[in-house]
Amino acid sequence: MPIVAVSESTQEDLVARGLPAHRIEVIHNEIRPPRTRGPPSGRRGPVMVYLRRLEPYKRVELCLRLVRDLQVAVPELEARVIGRGTAERQLRGLAAAAAPRLPQRPHRVPGLRA
Numbered sequence: 001m002p003i004v005a006v007s008e009s010t011q012e013d014l015v016a017r018g019l020p021a022h023r024i025e026v027i028h029n030e031i032r033p034p035r036t037r038g039p040p041s042g043r044r045g046p047v048m049v050y051l052r053r054l055e056p057y058k059r060v061e062l063c064l065r066l067v068r069d070l071q072v073a074v075p076e077l078e079a080r081v082i083g084r085g086t087a088e089r090q091l092r093g094l095a096a097a098a099a100p101r102l103p104q105r106p107h108r109v110p111g112l113r114a
Contacts, residue, residue, distance in 0.1 A: 009057070045076025054085035061094055 002025040005011040015021045050063050060081060067079040081091060 045078065046074065047078045047080060049080045049082065051082045054081070054083045054087045054091055056087050056090075058085075058087070060087065060091055064091065064095055 003014065003019060003023050005014055005024050005026050006029050008026055011024045011026050014024055048063065048067055050060055052058055054060060063081070064079065067077060071077050
């Protein structure tokens with residue numbers, strides 16, 4: 001019977017814990033994008049959204065640094081980091097120090113449980 005992992009990083013973690021690689025099958029979570037009618041009114045520019053658990057191994061800080069660097073060429077670029085986890089406090093500090101234009105308020109997604 002195969003073992004199902006939701007990502008390659010999960011598969012690698014399972015192998016590192018001693019499970020045989022040939023028994024692990026990666027099946028990604030299905031995501032169905034919502035049907036939209038276009039961008040909400042009043043939006044000023046592009047938005048990068050990160051929606052996942054906030055754990056150190058997810059490397060969310062790379063997204064924040066990327067947005068900071070891209071804001072040189074695209075000043076209206078905004079970022080939204082949505083999620084909860086052990087890295088939340090560290091990421092808030094990084095966002096405040098490295099990317100002061102990023103909003104510092106938490107985002108809540110109705111019906112989402114992290």
